[in-house]
Amino acid sequence: MVVDETVGHLRRRGAIEDERFTRRLYTVAGAARLVGMSPSTLRTWSHGYERTLLSNTQVKQGPVITAFDNHFGDRRSIPFIGLVEAVVIQAFRNTGLPLQRIRKALEILANEGELGHALASRQLFSDGASVLYDYATRSHDKQLRLLTVVHTGQRVFHEVIGDYLERITFGDNWATELILPVTERPLLRVIPEVAGGDAVFVEGGATLAAVSSRASAGEPLESIAADFGTPADQIEEALCAIWPTQAAA
Numbered sequence: 038m039v040v041d042e043t044v045g046h047l048r049r050r051g052a053i054e055d056e057r058f059t060r061r062l063y064t065v066a067g068a069a070r071l072v073g074m075s076p077s078t079l080r081t082w083s084h085g086y087e088r089t090l091l092s093n094t095q096v097k098q099g100p101v102i103t104a105f106d107n108h109f110g111d112r113r114s115i116p117f118i119g120l121v122e123a124v125v126i127q128a129f130r131n132t133g134l135p136l137q138r139i140r141k142a143l144e145i146l147a148n149e150g151e152l153g154h155a156l157a158s159r160q161l162f163s164d165g166a167s168v169l170y171d172y173a174t175r176s177h178d179k180q181l182r183l184l185t186v187v188h189t190g191q192r193v194f195h196e197v198i199g200d201y202l203e204r205i206t207f208g209d210n211w212a213t214e215l216i217l218p219v220t221e222r223p224l225l226r227v228i229p230e231v232a233g234g235d236a237v238f239v240e241g242g243a244t245l246a247a248v249s250s251r252a253s254a255g256e257p258l259e260s261i262a263a264d265f266g267t268p269a270d271q272i273e274e275a276l277c278a279i280w281p282t283q284a285a286a
Contacts, residue, residue: 057211058103058154061113062234068115070279071227071236072123073219079123081136083115101126101136101143103154117229121205121212122156128201128218132183142181145172159207167192219278224271238275241267245279248272 063071069079083104087097102122105114115123129139146155149168155161166185170192173181184195194202204216204223217225217236225236225245236245243265251261252272262269 055211057117057213057229060116060229060234061105061108061111062117062229063115063120064112065114067113068120068123071120071217071219071225072127073217073278074123074127082123082126083119098140101140102156117215117227117234118154118157118211120227121215122154124201124204124215124218125156125161125198128198129184131197131201132195134180134183138180142169142184145169145181154211157205157212159210162202166194220274222271222274224275238265238267238271240271241265243267245275249276249280252276 065080065083066076068083069076072079082102083100084106085097085099087095089095103116103119105116107114126139129142130136134142143155146161146165146168149172155165169181170185170187172178173185184198185192186195187193193199201218204218205212206214206216208214213228215227216223216239217227219225223239226239227234227236231237232244232246237243238245238248248261248265248267252258258269258272261267262272
């Protein structure tokens with residue numbers, strides 16, 4: 038899935054005007070912190086890569102999440118939908134499935150399940166596991182079977198994926214809210230039309246930017262917690278998860 042194809046696909050579906058898809062909210066580095074991965078990994082997912090092998094053969098792969106090129110010096114390239122897609126791919130990877138097989142899974146979801154932008158779609162919950170399970174069974178694809186299991190007669194996603202998917206809220210066909218997976222507890226959420234897409238604390242509603250700014254200035258966490266109504270231990274956990282190097286310094 039390349040960016041031009043993504044935009045064209047959305048235009049055909051009538052979703053191109055939806056700011057969840059089109060509004061640039063995050064830089065690669067910023068989104069990577071929220072998802073809990075390295076910026077280099079997310080850059081590969083969001084903008085693809087081109088490599089030259091020892092045989093001088095060039096290998097080129099497009100992006101697998103919704104993202105745009107930098108525009109007039111604006112380094113923000115990832116919209117809300119791209120952030121959600123990155124979270125789901127991270128969940129897929131946590132089952133042990135390599136990225137190349139994840140690409141195959143996305144191809145199957147798009148072609149067989151007709152799930153455009155499946156990773157941020159409500160249909161991923163209702164149809165995605167069945168589509169992938171059926172394909173993996175027919176083709177004897179043991180790697181793709183890592184993504185799904187049969188539970189009480191139903192084909193469902195692997196528990197690891199299910200834990201991530203439970204953090205996504207849908208108000209219509211597409212994701213509308215995300216509880217960030219960077220912390221085990223549900224401490225931070227992103228609603229694209231709130232605070233410019235900045236993460237906000239579930240308890241108290243303070244923006245991550247406001248809290249981190251005061252903490253970076255050396256203000257005691259207890260003081261920040263009192264002002265924003267967010268427990269100090271939650272603030273500490275969130276800041277340590279998103280900026281582990283700074284927290285250890």
